[in-house]
Amino acid sequence: MIVTPKRHVFHEPLPLRSGAVLPAFELVYETYGTLSPARDNAVLICHALNASHHVAGLHADASGQPIPRSEGWWHSMVGPGKPVDTERFFVIGINNVGSCFGSTGPTHVNPATGQPWGADFPVVTVEDWVDAQARLLDALGIERLAAVMGGSLGGMQALSWTLQHPERVRHAVVIASAPNLTAENIAFNEVARRAIVTDPDFHGGHYLRHGTKPRCGLRIARMIGHITYLSDDVMNEKFGRRLRPLADAVRAGDVEAAERLAYRYTTQDIEFEIESYLRYQGDKFSDYFDANTYLLITRALDYFDPAREHDGNLSAALARARADFLVISFSTDWRFAPARSREIVKALLDNRRRVSYAEIDAPHGHDAFLLDDARYHAAVRAYFEHRVGAAGA
């Protein structure tokens, strides 16, 4: 499946929760499958921290050939015959404003100054993103979604859709998410932000004007993120206490060398395999991700808290929802723990919503929502086949 990103320019300004207003803005999106004549089979996929509109399929090069390894970030979940079946549903992947993958964001030019927005890009919230997404649906002539779906921060957007536009959502699929962040989650976000902001190459967020990039800070931010997305168990299984040179020797089949290898006793060089992995992930991320986007998206995570206007009462906050729900969590996800998903389930049941809940026993921590787990995919497939697909498609 080869896909081409599309873009839509909105000339009507977007008022934001912060009080700021985003003037004319642009959204990049992709679609998979065919919109039914009744326009009732649309599924919107919302992305989390470092993903984009490119949910499924492959991109093509200039000659039309598929680019190797250009699969979308939820390729295993969305596509022909996949749990979210694009032969049946019209799936929309969308890039949020503030991101660095095409939609209007801090690397774009601020029309008021002619300079990149940088740190002046306004703070955006989950609610703002949903507003912008609703504008795109208007433009596509989609009045009501068969489903809105996302994992982690994407799940927060799915939940917020059911509160901001209750009549426009038939089903919400909220995966590995939470009704708000805990203090510990905010703390991890804050350390990552401080690493970026205190990087001398950050220049108060106007690094583009200085021709630099806060790479060190981005690396640290990504390393922290990676640790918290994985479970302790899966880290021990994948890396354990294996030494890096030992891993190299074993890969080369040199068992004798492997046996001779010992600690090198170094504080600055790589000694353990896990260190090598984290440095690699950090380097890769600092190549392609924008630092201001990192700040904006982690803040959107911090701020999301629908119960806040209801004195912390989540049941009261979710009273507006009209959708049916599938909520999924993963047993080893300590960043968005099953208990947080159960809070959502309880609040929905308090409001007599129809809720399916699956707690998947998976070893992979928060990352599990991106992976191809048979029971997890079976739950999503069954829900889309028998519930979402039953009335509309």
Place this chain on the structure above:
Amino acid sequence: MIVTPKRHVFHEPLPLRSGAVLPAFELVYETYGTLSPARDNAVLICHALNASHHVAGLHADASGQPIPRSEGWWHSMVGPGKPVDTERFFVIGINNVGSCFGSTGPTHVNPATGQPWGADFPVVTVEDWVDAQARLLDALGIERLAAVMGGSLGGMQALSWTLQHPERVRHAVVIASAPNLTAENIAFNEVARRAIVTDPDFHGGHYLRHGTKPRCGLRIARMIGHITYLSDDVMNEKFGRRLRPLADAVRAGDVEAAERLAYRYTTQDIEFEIESYLRYQGDKFSDYFDANTYLLITRALDYFDPAREHDGNLSAALARARADFLVISFSTDWRFAPARSREIVKALLDNRRRVSYAEIDAPHGHDAFLLDDARYHAAVRAYFEHRVGAAGA
């Protein structure tokens, strides 16, 4: 109880596990209580990452007056009438080599160059520290310890004492510790080290020659540390999602202002109380701690693994131990989880050692070992009164 640090210079070089040799070195230590005529009531306290020889009591200023808030780091545990009772035991607090609190370390002058050691200070291990500590006991004329005791990395030293000098230890008290670090723990250490090493003020570890200090890196390292020392629960209870200005208003008794307060929508300024706390802790730490010491001590944590020379078989590794043991863990400590303490207990039982084990249900995470918890202190007190005190003191 006013105490004065003492120092001892060792002219005999200290060979290290890395193969390097530390020439003449100095240890700073404190003692509390009186050594019995039989010299059999000595208790050695080993410190963890950011502590020192100053375990208990107060320091005095030049005029002999106690300095306010100068209590030692384990003041609640050690002192007259405390669980480790200095009216009965002769307690020794010792600062390890490589530290930045007085004993020979990277801020000291390397006699070979006349310059501060900086990054050239040799890598030190738990085993090296135990060797150095044993030299101090020789100098003090103490052949055998009534007990060796420590929490976290200090617990690793206590455990290592029973393997390196089995005949010199009657009891080992190993608190909130582990037989080695997991991949996740190494990962957190590595991110902290990278934050320090990639700080432009680090200068390859020779920042003292440049008149600088990698403060940003140290701040990040400390913030990461703080998150992992606390439990999710205690963070939620202490800080939750409380906003910083709200907390200020409540403290000032201005409830009306508090009610009016809303999100300020900022990515770089403080919004949540937890952020303010972490920044404060980071700032404080970067004032007094040495960056090379941070690298050395986290590496000593990473390297400790007595089972390593026994193909990962901890029971085989602990076969040398002759001491009796008290092992304590805390239910919410996710960095040194109870399961890791139980590995130590099992390996000791496999070797028919006498082991008491207490798993304390405490909300405070890894930090619990430093805090004044009634059940925890009762367990230590009972052990010292009835077991350590029974034969020797």
